[in-house]
Amino acid sequence: TLTERLDQVFKKLKGRGKLTEKDIKDALREVRLALLEADVNYTVVKDFIARAEEKAAGQEVTKSLTPAQLVIKIVHQELITLMGGGENNSLKLSGPSPIPIMLVGLQGSGKTTTAGKLAGYLRDNKKRRPYLVPADPYRPAAIEQLKKLGESLGIDCYTPASGEDPLQTVAKVREQAREKDFDTLIFDTAGRLHIDEELMEELRAIKELMNPQEILLVADAMTGQDAVNVAKGFNDAVGITGIILTKLDGDARGGAALSIKAVTQRPIKFVGIGEKLDAWEVFHPDRMASRILG
Amino acid sequence: LRPGRGMDEALYQELEEVLIVADVGAEATRRLLEGIRRETKKQGMTDAHDILPLLRREVSEILRPYEAPLSIKGAGDGPFVVMVIGVNGVGKTTTIGKLAYRFTSQGKKVVVGAADTFRAAAIEQLEIWSDRAGAHFVKHGSGADPSAVAFDAVKAAQAKQYDLVFIDTAGRLHTKENLMEELKRIKRIVGRELPHAPHEILLVLDATTGQNAIVQARTFHQALGVTGIALAKLDGTAKGGIIVAIAQELGIPLRLVGVGEGIEDLQDFFAEVFVDALFS
Ligand SMILES: Nc1nc2c(ncn2[C@@H]2O[C@H](COP(=O)(O)OP(=O)(O)OP(=O)(O)O)[C@@H](O)[C@H]2O)c(=O)[nH]1
Ligand SMILES: Nc1nc2c(ncn2[C@@H]2O[C@H](COP(=O)(O)OP(=O)(O)OP(=O)(O)O)[C@@H](O)[C@H]2O)c(=O)[nH]1
Ligand SMILES: [Mg+2]
Ligand SMILES: [Mg+2]
Numbered sequence: 001t002l003t004e005r006l007d008q009v010f011k012k013l014k015g016r017g018k019l020t021e022k023d024i025k026d027a028l029r030e031v032r033l034a035l036l037e038a039d040v041n042y043t044v045v046k047d048f049i050a051r052a053e054e055k056a057a058g059q060e061v062t063k064s065l066t067p068a069q070l071v072i073k074i075v076h077q078e079l080i081t082l083m084g085g086g087e088n089n090s091l092k093l094s095g096p097s098p099i100p101i102m103l104v105g106l107q108g109s110g111k112t113t114t115a116g117k118l119a120g121y122l123r124d125n126k127k128r129r130p131y132l133v134p135a136d137p138y139r140p141a142a143i144e145q146l147k148k149l150g151e152s153l154g155i156d157c158y159t160p161a162s163g164e165d166p167l168q169t170v171a172k173v174r175e176q177a178r179e180k181d182f183d184t185l186i187f188d189t190a191g192r193l194h195i196d197e198e199l200m201e202e203l204r205a206i207k208e209l210m211n212p213q214e215i216l217l218v219a220d221a222m223t224g225q226d227a228v229n230v231a232k233g234f235n236d237a238v239g240i241t242g243i244i245l246t247k248l249d250g251d252a253r254g255g256a257a258l259s260i261k262a263v264t265q266r267p268i269k270f271v272g273i274g275e276k277l278d279a280w281e282v283f284h285p286d287r288m289a290s291r292i293l294g
Numbered sequence: 295l296r297p298g299r300g301m302d303e304a305l306y307q308e309l310e311e312v313l314i315v316a317d318v319g320a321e322a323t324r325r326l327l328e329g330i331r332r333e334t335k336k337q338g339m340t341d342a343h344d345i346l347p348l349l350r351r352e353v354s355e356i357l358r359p360y361e362a363p364l365s366i367k368g369a370g371d372g373p374f375v376v377m378v379i380g381v382n383g384v385g386k387t388t389t390i391g392k393l394a395y396r397f398t399s400q401g402k403k404v405v406v407g408a409a410d411t412f413r414a415a416a417i418e419q420l421e422i423w424s425d426r427a428g429a430h431f432v433k434h435g436s437g438a439d440p441s442a443v444a445f446d447a448v449k450a451a452q453a454k455q456y457d458l459v460f461i462d463t464a465g466r467l468h469t470k471e472n473l474m475e476e477l478k479r480i481k482r483i484v485g486r487e488l489p490h491a492p493h494e495i496l497l498v499l500d501a502t503t504g505q506n507a508i509v510q511a512r513t514f515h516q517a518l519g520v521t522g523i524a525l526a527k528l529d530g531t532a533k534g535g536i537i538v539a540i541a542q543e544l545g546i547p548l549r550l551v552g553v554g555e556g557i558e559d560l561q562d563f564f565a566e567v568f569v570d571a572l573f574s
Contacts, residue, residue: 036320039504042311106502107527107555108383138555140422145415152414193530220383224317224504226532247382250467252506275382275413 002293005030006068019067024056027071031293038292040255041228044262052078076289082258083285089267092213092241093126093184098177100185100210103244104203104234105218107191110246110272112142114218115188116149117272117280118244122184123155131182132157133173135166135206136190146188153277156182166190166202170209187212194233207238216269218244219260222252231263240264246272249279255292299342301334309349316535316572319505322542326352350569356538357565362547364522364562366397366458368493373405373451375459375484375491377444379477379518380498381510382465385526385552387416389498390460391423392552392560403456404429407447409440409480410464420462426557430456440464440476441483448487461492468513481518496522496549501534511540520544525563526552533572 009026019027028049035045056074061067093099101118103111112134119130132150134157136142143160150157158176160169166189177185187210192199207215217231217240234240243264245257248271257268268283299305306327313323330349339345366374376393378386387410394404406424408431410416417433424431432447444461451459463480466473484491497520499507514520525534528551537548548563561567 033320036314037505039317039506042314106530108385108500110383139419141415141418144418145413148414195531220500220502222381222500222503222506224502224507224532224536225315226317226502226530229531230502247467249469250381250506251469251509252504256504 002030002034003068003072005034006071007066010067019056019059019061019070021057023067024053024071027068028052028056031071031075034294035255035292038253038255038294039222039224039227039259040292041225041259041262044228044259047262048078048082048258072293076293079258079289079292080285083261083288084267084283085285087267089242089269089283091269093128095213097183098131098174098185099183100187100212101214101216102187102189102207102210102212103216103218104189104238104240105191106193106220106230109191109218109220111191111218112136112145112149112188113275113277114244114246114272115146115186116153116277118270119150119155119186120153120277121280128184129182130155130184130186131173131177131180133169133185133187134158134160135169135187137163137165138190142190149277156180166206167209170206194230194237200233200237203238214241215239216242216244217260217264218246219256221245221248221254221256221271222250223256225259227256227259228263231260235264235266240266242267242269244268244270244272245283249273253292253294254288257288258292300340301342301345305342305345306331309345312573313535316533317504318535318538319508322539346573350573353538353572354565354569357541357548357568360541360545360548361563361565362522362549364393364494364496364549366402366493369490372488372491373448373456373459374493375448375451375461375488376494376496377461377463377481377484377492378496378498379463379514379520380465381467384465384498384500384503386465386498387420387423387462388555389524389526389550389552389560390420390462391427392557393550394424394427394429394460395557396560397458398428402458403454405447405451405454405456405459406431407443407459407461408433409443409447409461411436411438411440411443412464416462416464423557429460430454441480444480444484445487448484448491452488468510474513474517477518494521495519496524497546498524498526499534499536501525501528502530502532503536505536507536508539508543511544511546515544515546520546522547522549524550524552528571529553529559534568535572537568
């Protein structure tokens with residue numbers, strides 16, 4: 001663990017008054033390694049270590065904490081702040097009904113499953129009347145997948161006509177939602193690459209027509225260094241309002257969370273912690289910080 | 295890297311960044327650069343321009359021994375059985391569609407078995423791919439025993455004298471013991487029906503995955519014995535550098551790369567092509 005590694009670094013440091021510049025550099029070398037192993041992006045790590053170095057400079061080694069514990073405390077606190085500690089990360093649900101929410105992200109990140117989980121959460125925890133809307137006409141049986149999730153939850157799911165494109169879906173659903181009195185529309189879009197010009201243009205067009213209250217980037221917790229490119233791509237194209245991190249029930253350290261947050265400056269709102277539709281939690285920055293540090 | 299530039303620490307920093315940003319990982323990067331330092335010293339290299347070809351060769355030499363396209367010759371006169379495994383959402387089902395199509399296009403007769411009986415619309419998704427590929431599709435109802443479907447797929451191939459069986463399994467995190475046990479059971483039951491089957495246990499990895507891919511490969515390998523790796527989604531900006539450490543540690547054959555969502559977007563793994571893309 002990082003604590004053990006830092007204890008090694010500080011073995012020779014017995015009861016000195018302050019952390020010297022050398023002590024801090026040695027310790028932060030271990031922290032840098034831990035963050036890279038956790039998949040935090042190279043440049044994000046560089047910036048983070050520089051900031052941590054400033055925070056640690058001249059800190060007093062007290063009796064209550066070992067030098068290793070002191071460094072961890074500083075780094076941990078800095079991580080929590082960066083992960084959104086103290087920030088309001090609730091969903092923006094105020095505004096004229098029906099409120100559209102758009103889920104976007106790379107292929108296979110968990111958007112469709114997350115749409116189901118979000119719908120269940122909105123109905124059960126927020127007492128809302130959500131409508132699931134499949135806007136992925138490309139992936140085989142994508143519509144079927146969302147319909148089945150809706151059925152198991154007892155939540156209505158829109159059925160696009162054969163060959164209907166996402167823009168037509170947005171227009172049609174808007175009318176339907178008003179008639180059927182749904183107050184929240186959850187649009188599940190097709191997985192796409194941030195470098196696919198055509199599909200990113202489609203996403204911009206969908207956003208333009210839909211005018212969503214929330215555009216949530218659904219990202220896989222095991223994503224590596226590429227997380228910054230993905231986050232930047234989607235954020236530049238449509239503007240992300242929040243992040244959902246999936247598959248946190250695995251053992252990936254989840255450094256991608258820090259990378260995505262650093263690039264978008266947006267709150268991580270929820271995490272997926274399993275395949276079942278109730279495997280869903282509000283995001284806790286402190287837990288994520290501990291997980292990333294390892 | 296302009297010619298005439300000397301080999302300084304800044305150069306090694308830049309190389310470190312290229313490798314880490316490609317998901318090669320901090321430890322594998324450290325070892326690679328250590329090797330490069332020794333080599334440049336040994337050869338008396340002083341021009342920075344010489345270092346990149348050296349590094350590219352170093353990475354290529356790690357990967358090339360494991361360059362091994364999927365050959366379906368090892369099954370005697372029965373069907374060659376491929377079991378496809380991996381964590382959630384990596385591209386297993388789509389890769390099977392592509393593989394089935396590759397082999398039907400070569401005139402081979404292919405069975406596709408829908409042993410993901412858990413995830414919503416998994417069977418429907420695979421059936422569409424199987425139909426596109428012109429393969430024979432074997433399924434049970436949703437919630438059925440995956441081993442039973444795998445068994446039936448193999449039996450169908452034997453009865454019809456088909457060449458190949460692809461078994462799709464549900465995505466699962468390697469940390470879930472009971473789900474790993476389920477995979478072992480599928481493997482056991484298939485082996486009971488057809489000795490030496492599954493002839494290929496193909497692990498699909500997502501090229502966007504970071505260091506966790508090594509843990510995935512290690513865990514699936516320990517549980518089942520992985521005989522081949524397919525790296526999907528290399529058409530994105532992720533470089534898939536995690537296979538360097540996986541090759542070094544586990545030595546699993548590198549079979550295929552997925553380069554898109556279309557049925558033809560499947561290529562054999564070539565170390566040179568991979569290394570070119572890594573350093574581009
Ligand atoms: N273990 C685990 N699996 C998850 C989680 N969220 C989603 N999954 C699984 O990840 C896989 C992919 O999920 P999907 O919902 O199909 O992903 P998607 O983003 O809609 O995929 P595309 O539409 O193809 O881009 C499925 O097997 C899901 O069951 C999670 O939090 N934990
Ligand atoms: N860009 C790109 N997308 C891919 C590639 N391979 C698969 N995909 C996409 O990734 C998503 C997930 O693919 P699936 O085949 O459903 O993945 P899976 O491993 O079977 O998923 P689960 O069964 O839910 O665990 C789909 O949207 C695919 O189209 C690839 O090589 N490139
Ligand atoms: Mg989907
Ligand atoms: Mg699948």
